[in-house]
Amino acid sequence: MASLRSRGSFSKFYSLIPIFILFISVLNEFDFNYLNLEYFSFNFPFILIFFFSLKDFKYFDYLLVFIAGLINDTVIGLPLGISSLSYMIICISTSYLRNITIRPHPIKDWFFFLFIISLINSINYSLLTLFFSYTLILENYLINNFFTFLFYIVFLNLFKLYLKGVND
Amino acid sequence: MASSRDDFVIAIRSAFLKKSTQQKFSLLTLVFVSIFTILLSSLDFKVVRYLKIAIGEVVYRSSFVVSIPENFIKNTFIDVYEYTTYFKKYKKTEKELKNLRSNYVSSEIIQYENQELKELINDYVSTSDKIMAKIIVDHQSPFLRSIIINKGSKDSIKIGTNIYDQSYLVGRVIELNYKTSRVLLLSDLNSNVPVTIAPQNIQAIVTGAGEDFGQIQYIKAGLSEEIIGDSTVYTSGTGAVFKSGIPIGKLISVKDNSSTKYTVDFYSDFSQLKYVFADVGTKKEILQSEIDTDENDNKINNPLDAKLKILEDEKKIIEETNLKFQQENEKLKNQINDLSNKILSLNNEVSFHKDKINQVHADVNELEFLRLNLDYGHKCRKSFFNNKGFVVGSEEYKKCVLNRGRIN
Numbered sequence: 001m002a003s004l005r006s007r008g009s010f011s012k013f014y015s016l017i018p019i020f021i022l023f024i025s026v027l028n029e030f031d032f033n034y035l036n037l038e039y040f041s042f043n044f045p046f047i048l049i050f051f052f053s054l055k056d057f058k059y060f061d062y063l064l065v066f067i068a069g070l071i072n073d074t075v076i077g078l079p080l081g082i083s084s085l086s087y088m089i090i091c092i093s094t095s096y097l098r099n100i101t102i103r104p105h106p107i108k109d110w111f112f113f114l115f116i117i118s119l120i121n122s123i124n125y126s127l128l129t130l131f132f133s134y135t136l137i138l139e140n141y142l143i144n145n146f147f148t149f150l151f152y153i154v155f156l157n158l159f160k161l162y163l164k165g166v167n168d
Numbered sequence: 169m170a171s172s173r174d175d176f177v178i179a180i181r182s183a184f185l186k187k188s189t190q191q192k193f194s195l196l197t198l199v200f201v202s203i204f205t206i207l208l209s210s211l212d213f214k215v216v217r218y219l220k221i222a223i224g225e226v227v228y229r230s231s232f233v234v235s236i237p238e239n240f241i242k243n244t245f246i247d248v249y250e251y252t253t254y255f256k257k258y259k260k261t262e263k264e265l266k267n268l269r270s271n272y273v274s275s276e277i278i279q280y281e282n283q284e285l286k287e288l289i290n291d292y293v294s295t296s297d298k299i300m301a302k303i304i305v306d307h308q309s310p311f312l313r314s315i316i317i318n319k320g321s322k323d324s325i326k327i328g329t330n331i332y333d334q335s336y337l338v339g340r341v342i343e344l345n346y347k348t349s350r351v352l353l354l355s356d357l358n359s360n361v362p363v364t365i366a367p368q369n370i371q372a373i374v375t376g377a378g379e380d381f382g383q384i385q386y387i388k389a390g391l392s393e394e395i396i397g398d399s400t401v402y403t404s405g406t407g408a409v410f411k412s413g414i415p416i417g418k419l420i421s422v423k424d425n426s427s428t429k430y431t432v433d434f435y436s437d438f439s440q441l442k443y444v445f446a447d448v449g450t451k452k453e454i455l456q457s458e459i460d461t462d463e464n465d466n467k468i469n470n471p472l473d474a475k476l477k478i479l480e481d482e483k484k485i486i487e488e489t490n491l492k493f494q495q496e497n498e499k500l501k502n503q504i505n506d507l508s509n510k511i512l513s514l515n516n517e518v519s520f521h522k523d524k525i526n527q528v529h530a531d532v533n534e535l536e537f538l539r540l541n542l543d544y545g546h547k548c549r550k551s552f553f554n555n556k557g558f559v560v561g562s563e564e565y566k567k568c569v570l571n572r573g574r575i576n
Binding site: 024027028061062063066069070071074075076077078079080081082084085088089091092095096099100127131132134135136137140 | 178179193203204207234238305314343
């Protein structure tokens, strides 16, 4: 049975869905903030980029990820390039993880993800406070980090379903 | 050992430099471009500024379009909540409206008086020219609190333009594009507003807390003890970033273990904003010559006209009040007359009862006299055997009977 990817233009569109979702998420910033749940926020683009650059990297164009970062900076109001750098660091880390991993395991990926997002948030926090004189609350970054880490497992299963659909 | 280090180097090199079949650029190139972009955005080059404006215009509009489904869900969620509390809110609003109407006239008079006084002291007069703007993007990040409005430099908006929700301050413009601009909300951590705390007249700075409230900072030592609950916070106008006298919120004191913190509960709910007003008015210096010319001219300028109108309104209100007082006076007079008549009739009744009581007393005395007359009448009556007695019916006879016989 031929996979979806070898079935013409519709399959190509289907392969580009993660990129579309990434663009929609950076333009829309859907994070349920309007629910006014205290201490709740997570970074969906981090999860999406980490997963697809790790598992489906052939169809996940880094240039488009870079542009998504620029859009995210414009929407949020951060200095241009901050999110792009963060996204590129995720891509590098997943590329490295792929190279060193012989037998992939979701739990290992999960904790590697925690390490990477912690590193990125630290870089972001340092850059914004030291070079751009932004006043930020570190606690918010830690909470965001924690929920992004937790939600990875939830979205991991959804994304796996998508990949299964593409490859079958 | 050397082998594992080689593996690490190979993995890193591969991660940075190796391009996959579909990738146009290596990750290292994109990282360098990112760093270069960050450096450029920190420098205020004209080209970069225009590039940012162009990106902003496109991205904000796209963000608005993409956010339509989420906004629909969000608005439905808010609508459902509002419908459930509709009646309660209506009652509260009705009460508030009544109070506000009564305060409105005096408030306007004060405003015009203030304007007139500013003219007298040669200060500037701000012509408040507000334009309405729609919020196209309001993604409230947990880190930064800002909104995007659909008015930009084309609509005379400038960096620092004050943004209002009705008459309450919301924030100021920090990023300007041709048709859009970014407003930094008062709740943002990077927002600092010089304020006056009334009625104590204490100067302070309100900074955003990253939440739905602000924090009072930089109060002069000792003055914080003077602050009482329910104080009002409004802009002081210090630094000329914000206009003076714009209401911001109510002061709330929060007792900590050892110290008391002061927070500001904003009048405006930033999460519910749909439209805002941008103050594009410019301040105008009043020159003495202008004032003299104005005095010589018989033309009535706008503030005077407006003040006259207000005074006429006030006169009308006073006349209406007088009429009401007169009517009430008449009513009271009628009531007094009725009461006087009632008192008169009661007096008559009292005198009638008094007469009756007197009559009863007289009857009792008469009865006593008759009883004694039976017993002692023979001792007082003048007869053949008692020539010292009195004629029956005379006053002496009566006295003698009442004394139970003659007293020798």
